[in-house]
Amino acid sequence: KAGVTQTPRYLIKTRGQQVTLSCSPISGHRSVSWYQQTPGQGLQFLFEYFSETQRNKGNFPGRFSGRQFSNSRSEMNVSTLELGDSALYLCASSWDSSAEETQYFGPGTRLLVL
Amino acid sequence: AQSVTQLGSHVSVSEGALVLLRCNYSSSVPPYLFWYVQYPNQGLQLLLKYTSAATLVKGINGFEAEFKKSETSFHLTKPSAHMSDAAEYFCAVSGGSSASKIIFGSGTRLSIRP
Numbered sequence: 001k002a003g004v005t006q007t008p009r010y011l012i013k014t015r016g017q018q019v020t021l022s023c024s025p026i027s028g029h030r031s032v033s034w035y036q037q038t039p040g041q042g043l044q045f046l047f048e049y050f051s052e053t054q055r056n057k058g059n060f061p062g063r064f065s066g067r068q069f070s071n072s073r074s075e076m077n078v079s080t081l082e083l084g085d086s087a088l089y090l091c092a093s094s095w096d097s098s099a100e101e102t103q104y105f106g107p108g109t110r111l112l113v114l
Numbered sequence: 115a116q117s118v119t120q121l122g123s124h125v126s127v128s129e130g131a132l133v134l135l136r137c138n139y140s141s142s143v144p145p146y147l148f149w150y151v152q153y154p155n156q157g158l159q160l161l162l163k164y165t166s167a168a169t170l171v172k173g174i175n176g177f178e179a180e181f182k183k184s185e186t187s188f189h190l191t192k193p194s195a196h197m198s199d200a201a202e203y204f205c206a207v208s209g210g211s212s213a214s215k216i217i218f219g220s221g222t223r224l225s226i227r228p
Contacts, residue, residue, distance in 0.1 A: 004157070033215050043204065043218040056215050090157055099209040100146045100165045103216065105157035 002027065004093050004106035012112045018079040021109045025072050025093030031055075032074040033103060034066060037088040046089075049074055050097040078111075086113045116141045116207050120219035128227045133192040135222045137179075137205030140186065147188045148206040148216070149179055158204065164188060175199070200226045 005024045013019050025032050033056075034046040045058040049068035066076045072093070078085055088110050092103035121136040139145055146165050150158040162173025169181045179190045188205060202223050208216040 042220045045215055045217070048215045092158075097215075099215070100163070102148075102160050102163060105150075105159070107155075107157045 004091060004104055006089075006091050006106040006109050008109060009107065010110050010112075012114065013081050014114050015081055015083060017081050018077065019081060019111060021076045021078075021089055021091075021111075023074045023076070023091030023093075023106060025074070025091075026104055029093035029095055029104070030072055031094045031097045031101070032068055032072060033092045033094075034074070034076050035090040035092065036060075037090055037108070038086075043090075046076065048097065055097050081113045083113050086111060116145065116209075116217050118205050118207050118217055118219035120203075120205050120222050122222055123220065124223045124225065126225040126227060127195050129197055130194050133177075133190070133195045133199065133224065135190040135203050135205075135224065137188045137190065137219060138186055139188060139205070139207045141207055141209065143209055145207045146209045147179075147181060148208070149173065149177070149188075149190050150204045150206060150218075152202045152204065152221075154201075161190070161203075195224075195226050197226050197228070200224055 007022045031050045033048040036044050048056045052068045063079045068074045088108045090108045092105045094101040094103045117140045119138045148163045149161040152158045161177050162171045164181045172178045177192045202221045204221050205219040
């Protein structure tokens with residue numbers, strides 16, 4: 001089975017712009033979660049989607065949003081980019097939304113905001 | 115609320131020596147516990163997970179971890195370190211009422227000396 005794929009892998013944007021990141025989960029997985037990884041804050045949960053519905057949301061401003069499509073692919077959008085949004089954004093998929101399910105991570109999208 | 119504390123942001127051991135990475139958790143409900151490894155410029159890969167089936171959990175690459183409820187610990191060990199074990203290791207907990215799907219520790223960078 002193919003793993004979790006994320007596109008693009010690298011992205012450079014300027015402050016005030018918006019960005020959309022894409023994640024394709026492992027085939028058959030219905031849950032997709034997004035995380036932000038920074039040297040200062042570590043790994044922080046952004047949100048989870050299951051069957052096209054947002055199940056959980058972390059403590060991030062409304063500029064961060066996401067959605068999931070009927071094929072379980074997910075997109076994450078950040079509007080009005082700030083310098084502090086520079087990070088590695090990781091997507092993870094799992095079979096379902098239960099807490100004990102293993103999450104399989106993609107390689108991440110590295111976003112640099114100038 | 116759930117939380118995870120990883121003691122030691124950086125651990126250095128000699129090749130062939132015992133690897134011990136410490137993780138303590140806090141949870142008001144029986145937790146699910148995970149260890150993930152992250153190699154440079156990659157996503158996270160699951161090493162092992164505890165889901166209450168057995169307190170000693172064996173994972174990939176010779177790693178294992180023991181769940182000790184009385185000590186609220188889930189330390190990761192490997193009897194003999196290999197150069198390829200150099201990476202960042204994250205302990206994580208899930209299963210509580212927190213809005214976050216999973217909570218990660220701050221990570222421990224493992225270095226292997228020849």
